[in-house]
Amino acid sequence: MRGMSAGAPRTFVGRAGPLTQLHEAWAAAQKGGPVTVLVRGEAGIGKSALVRRFVEESGVTQVFRGTCLQLAEDSASFLPFVAIMRDIVRGRPDGIASLVSAQALGHLAFLLPDLGETPGWDDHARVRLLESVLALVARLAADAPVVLVVEDVHWADPSTADLLAHLVANLPAGPVLLVLTARPPLPNQRTAALPADLAGAPDVVTVDLEPLDPIETQDLAAARGERDPGRVGAVHARSGGNPLHAHALLDSGGRGDAEHLLKQLAVPVEGLPAAARRLVHVLAVAGHPVRQPLLTTVSGLSGAALDAAAAHAAGIIDIGPPDAGGAEYRFRHPLVQEAVYRLHVLPGERTRLHARFAEAIEADPALSPPIACYAPSETARHWLAAGEPARAAAATWRSAQDGRDLLSHAEQRLAELRRLITLWPRIPDAERVVGVPWPQVLLAAVEAADDSGEPDLGMELAAQALAEARRRGAAEVAGAVRLRQAAMRRGLGLPGVRDDLRVGVEQAPVSGALRSRLLAAVAREHAIDGEWARAAETAALAERLAADAGDARAVAAAAVVRAGVATDPVRAAPLRARAAALAVEARAPDLAVLVTVDEAVLLRRVDRVADAVEAARTALEAANNAGVGRSVGARIGALLAAGLVDLGQWDDALDVLEPFQRLGHGRVDGWLLAAPRTHALAARGQLAGPAYEDVPAAGPAPGLPADVPEALAARDRLPLLHAVATAHLARGRVAEAAAALRPAFVPVVLAAAPEYAWPLLALAAELVALRRGRRPEPDDEPAVRRALAELPVLGTVQRAHRATALRALTERADAGTAREAELAAWEDSPLPLPLGWALLRAGEAALVRRDRAVAAERLARAGEIATELGAAPLAEAVGAAVRRGRLPVEAAPAATATPLAGLTAREQDVLRLLAEGLTNRQIAARLFLSPKTASAHVSRILLKLDAATRGEAAAIARRLGL
Known part of the structure; x- marks a missing residue:
């Protein structure tokens, strides 16, 4: 076996x-x-x-x-x-x-x-x-x-x-x-x-x-020779039915406090011969399975002596079959290992054995478990337990640095660096011992915190690092810290991003990789603000400086920015390919991911929504595979979910967003994740239900900020303002919705992100129309009209949003023509929900001019869209229009507002296939989902239907007529 x-x-x-x-x-x-x-x-x-x-x-x-x-x-x-x-x-x-x-x-x-x-x-x-x-x-x-x-x-x-x-x-x-x-x-x-x-x-x-029940505990006791009902009952009560604890209690005669249980787990060690006890003690100090060569080195036992010791300890340890590295020895249960370590290995012996493990692995790293970057962290652990913080610190730094070139996660590097920061004050002449200046350690920790998606911690470390860098005159470290600090400010929605970069550039040497990286970040800021020409020029300068410095990562970073600031997908393609190749050459997974993220952003900017969704999906997968999913995954997930919401794939969007709710992320990333969720729920008519009753009357939907910070870039600020206004409007707060959009009416902000500006302007125009005739009269119309006249249109979707805005601002006499123009524009777009609303309004216009046939056709199509998407507000509006016009059209079914058995439209699709007997993989293939997404749907279906098995869910589906 x-x-x-x-x-x-x-x-x-x-x-x-x-x-x-x-x-x-x-x-x-x-x-x-x-x-x-x-x-x-x-x-x-x-x-x-x-x-x-x-x-x-x-x-x-x-x-x-x-x-x-x-x-x-x-x-x-x-x-x-x-x-x-x-x-x-x-x-x-x-x-x-x-x-x-x-x-x-x-x-x-x-x-x-x-x-x-x-x-x-x-x-x-x-x-x-x-x-x-x-x-x-x-x-x-x-x-x-x-x-x-x-x-x-x-x-x-x-x-x-x-x-x-x-x-x-x-x-x-x-x-x-x-x-x-x-x-x-x-x-x-x-x-x-x-x-x-x-x-x-x-x-x-x-x-x-x-836990074992009383009869089962009785069987266990009988197998151990204990048959007294009173003692067996006491063992069961004190062990709580835990078999390992029951064994220990039976060995001890029934005492059951926690400390005594731990002692009893270690009782078998007391009767072992000296060599066997030494073997068990060494394994307890190791803390994990140990192969024979390391065990022999630390214990001094080999050959026949080791075999005899292992035979005596056979009830406590297991021995795996040997391989080229020797047999592996391990405790049968970790609780026994803990008990032996705490209660049998005396402090002095503990210290000596930890030191011997560290010395042995440092002398021959091959003795440690054969895994990259493991020997330094293992020696650090043992040196620390041996009371040698200096040697532990040196090993910890080596482990953290080695991890950069391996497939380990940033979270692991951060944990090691935080441990090193804790050790540093305990070490005399720490810089000489560890071999690195203190500001450099803090910089590494700042970078690891940022990469791990912990910007709040990163900002604390950055403040400490900058103070040390100033005190030491370490300009290079200060510039690198400011570079990271600027990125973390951006993620936290804090002001001072450009100030950080400006000071960093001023303090950095006139040439070199650091200046190149700072300039690349400046170029990205220009691009974020829509200053495309300045962005391209600065990125090109950054790349030249990086090439002169011979820094592969800096070259790749500048190339990624150059590709990202390109405004045309065709021209950007070769730049992206080159940037991706340079990122691979530089071994920079975070930069490789950014290439695809920037592609998704550009495709969305030029109105290629479906292509942007696929690019974002690829980027999210790449981020997870590269181990940087926690640091950049939330922003990519928000981008992907926003595209899916636009395409009417609301279930898929919520599936994308759901895993991020359990992860830590920056404040802005959290808001951006809440934005597409808000739009999806509002479109379904689910934003004003019982789940939102605890939201303050003056606040937006959960997860969104009450006030969107002005420091945010347009690409972040505009979708957040739009989501906040949407949340207010869904709950009937028209004035609050209009007020939420006013900060967006700044030409430079709108022009920086037209893909987000146009849907926001369309909503702003709708709000102007809703507030006409109310007192006081709205003062937003001039700003909206000015923006409509100045903002460029980059594609069919943006053109359709513009048509919606113009229709909303059109006087009643010209409303019919404006509604026809709006419908024609949305017919050319891939977005289903706005098309449904345009069909509704154009159908109502046809009713006004008494063209009942056209009205019926348009309202029927709008109803079909509402049913397919599960868009309750649209379904209700279509039904009302049909009833007013007394048309021979079946309105969108009421089930749209309350999905069948509480299931979403996509979940109903999955349930139908589940009822046909399809596996999750087959369901995924049929619906063009990933197997993981299909599994998530099935899990939620079982929960909503209160079904214990797939077969039970299938039976319920048949009863429901699916």
């Missing part, structure tokens, strides 16, 4: 149901459909024991196992998959080179360097690694059924979380079972959302392990 440690738990009771679930999932997987199982339960409840028993009973020959470690959250990337790769290599004498392509083998070397040289970073390195893992699993499954086990996913590092999510969503067709175990997440745990997301996915079978 490959990849699993031998040995059964001492007693296995009370798990017949969960064990059956695992066997049923395995049977389903063997029929050719990949299955994921999530086993959940508290520490000691028996998750690992259940998985081991299943593996023993299943007879599977290809089972590979990895474990997430608590220490890994701040250090190693992909840690459990390193163990899985080693299991795979160990289980195949011919290795894996024959299973995958040479390119895939190179990418798998990021996980296991023994496989050869990695190809280095490019803009698809992370996704190629994920796809290479999938390809390997598929090839293994072609030989024989495969079980992959990843334990303790509540401790998954960010990179592991990405790979797990990718595996769950894209497991290859074939006999593959992915088994994950998890504890309930801890408060504020960064990866806490992962088990919750997995548990909510319809394609994941969730197995919840409950």
